[in-house]
Structures are given as C-alpha cells and as structure tokens.
Amino acid sequence: MVLSGVVFSVEERERLRARLISVAHGDPRVTAAALTGSAATGKLDRWSDIDLALRLDASADESDVVADWTRRMYGQHDAVHHLDVWRGETRFRVFLLASALQVDIAFWTWAKFSATGPAFRLLFGGANELPIPGPPTAAELIGTAWLHALHARSSIARGRVWQAEYMVSGIRDQILALACLRHGLPVPHARGADDLPFDVTHVLAGTLIRSVDVTELTRCFDAAVEALITEVRPADPSLADRLTPVLRQLVVDLAASPPA
Numbered sequence: 001m002v003l004s005g006v007v008f009s010v011e012e013r014e015r016l017r018a019r020l021i022s023v024a025h026g027d028p029r030v031t032a033a034a035l036t037g038s039a040a041t042g043k044l045d046r047w048s049d050i051d052l053a054l055r056l057d058a059s060a061d062e063s064d065v066v067a068d069w070t071r072r073m074y075g076q077h078d079a080v081h082h083l084d085v086w087r088g089e090t091r092f093r094v095f096l097l098a099s100a101l102q103v104d105i106a107f108w109t110w111a112k113f114s115a116t117g118p119a120f121r122l123l124f125g126g127a128n129e130l131p132i133p134g135p136p137t138a139a140e141l142i143g144t145a146w147l148h149a150l151h152a153r154s155s156i157a158r159g160r161v162w163q164a165e166y167m168v169s170g171i172r173d174q175i176l177a178l179a180c181l182r183h184g185l186p187v188p189h190a191r192g193a194d195d196l197p198f199d200v201t202h203v204l205a206g207t208l209i210r211s212v213d214v215t216e217l218t219r220c221f222d223a224a225v226e227a228l229i230t231e232v233r234p235a236d237p238s239l240a241d242r243l244t245p246v247l248r249q250l251v252v253d254l255a256a257s258p259p260a
Contacts, residue, residue, distance in 0.1 A: 008099035010046060016077060016101070017050050021123060023072070024052070029060035032113060032125020036106070050103035055113035055125055066093060073103065073167040074181040088112070111238055135187040138178060138235040145174035145228050146243060152221050157257065161212035168217060171224040172207045176233050203227050222251050 017039070024033040037051030038044050056065055071078040077181065078098040085092040090112060091206045114130040152167035176193045179200045185192025191210040193201070206223040211214055233240040 008097070008101040013048070013050060013101055016103070016217070017052075020050070020052055020105075022071075024054055025124065027065075029057050029065050030054045030125075031057050031110065032127060033123045034115075034127065035123060036103070036116075036119050040119040050108075051104045051119075053106040053108060053113070053120070055108050055110060055127070057118055062091070062109070063105055066071065066091065067171065069093070069105060069107075072244065073097075073105075077103075079103075080127045081259040088117075135181055139239075141174045141178045141181065142228075142232055142235065142239065142243075145171050145178070145232075146247065148174065149221075149225060149228065149250060151246060152224070153254050156214060156217050156221060156254060159214065161214065161217060164217045164221075165209055165212055168207065168209060168220050168224055171221075171228060172204055175207075175224070175227050175231050176203060179237060182231070182234060200231075203230065218254060221254070225251055 021033060023028045032055035034040070034053045034055075035051065036053050038048045039051065054065075056062060070079075070082065073082070073095045077095075079095045080098050082093055082095045085094060090106055091107050092104055092106045095105070097103065112126070112130075114128040115132060117132055120127075148167045148170035152164055152171060155161075155164035157165055165184060173190070176190055176196070177187050179196050180187045180192040182191075183192070183200075185195050203223075204227055207220050207227060209220045229240060229244050229247060232243060
C-alpha cells in the first residue's frame, strides 16, 4: 500500500493503520498489539501519526522481526527513512513515509509489554500490569533550567550567539515543563503547553528570541531568569529562595561585563 500525494490524507492513514494491525494479527511472532498515542485516547486529528506497539513472542528474534517489518515499510508503504528511539530495552522504530506520515512501531519483549501511560489501547493479546513511569520531577526540571541559565550567561558573554539562543530557549523549555507538571498537564515534548493558563504563557512570550543580536539575547535571558524564579517558587519555595539571588546575579554580571 503506497500512500499518494505529498501530504497524507486521513483516509490513507486509517487504511494503513488497519493494514498494519492486520499484518500484526497474522505474524506468529507477535502475540499482542496495542494502539498508543492519540488513537488510543480518541484524540485523533488531521495531523496525527500512527503509533503501534507490538509484543513479541519470547522465542522471537527481535532483530529478525524488526528487519521484516522494516522491509515491509520500505517495500510496500513508501518509507523514505527511519530512526530508532530507545526506551530502556524497547526499540521504537520511527518511519517517515513519502507522504510525510510518521509511523512509530514499538517492538516490546514479552516481559516488558505494558501500558506506559493513559495512551494505550490493547487490540489483541494480553499486556502486563507494570508500574507506569511518572513524569520528571520538579527538582530535575529546575536543575536542568539553572544549568541552562549558567551556560546561557557564559555563551552571551563570549559572543557565541547561536549557543546562547539554544541555552535561553532551553531555560524556557524547562519552565514550560515545570508549569505543565504544576497544572497536571502532559509534560513530555510540550504536549500540555498549549493548555497552560494565559498568565503562564504570556510571561514566557517575553522569552521568545527575535534575533541573535546580543542585546536581544540578553533581554530574553533576563526575562527567562525571572520566569524561572516565578515558576520555581510554587514548586519549592525554599529552593526558590536559594536560587533567586544566584540567578539574578547572573543577569547583573552579564550587564556589567557585556561582550566586546
């Protein structure tokens, strides 16, 4: 089944999903399958991709199964490239089709196959009931944010503007994740960011970098530091008290010794 056009249609996507599920049913090495992602939660839209999780028989050779499915995706479904993303011992092979459709096929061992979150709908076979991994902790996000702040300050001071852009944007990414955690929204990949209250996102709009001019980077760095302080306080007031003077001193030091 080759998808037509440069951008896939919903009908093409759903036909391919049904075809892949049928193939999984017929593969004796696959003992269970589940939908993950938006299809598992009833939140499909025009731009949704295909996420399929396969449970392999304990006797199956994972590399052989992956190779067979990969040949099928290239030979029958017009894949143009793929990459592997690993979650522990589980391989998620992510295919890009010529129609720009993304197809993620996860190959789980018999012992590890289980829901990793609410986006999991069993199609056939059985699944284990294992603890669901939680989101990153506030402490982890805060630590990554202040680490980015240190490197943002030094990058601006050195005149390394593209590295500075990366680091300032990294501060904002951690703030968004921290805010999502506080509001009970999905944390990974900013999935909950658009559902954050306006008072959170309005402040973060001031951290958006319009150019890699040092003056603009410095302005955004200052805004990002203040936004970080604001978001740390409800998560850990004591830590906010300890971090605030250090973070603000970074801004002061940068203003006192701008790049040559």
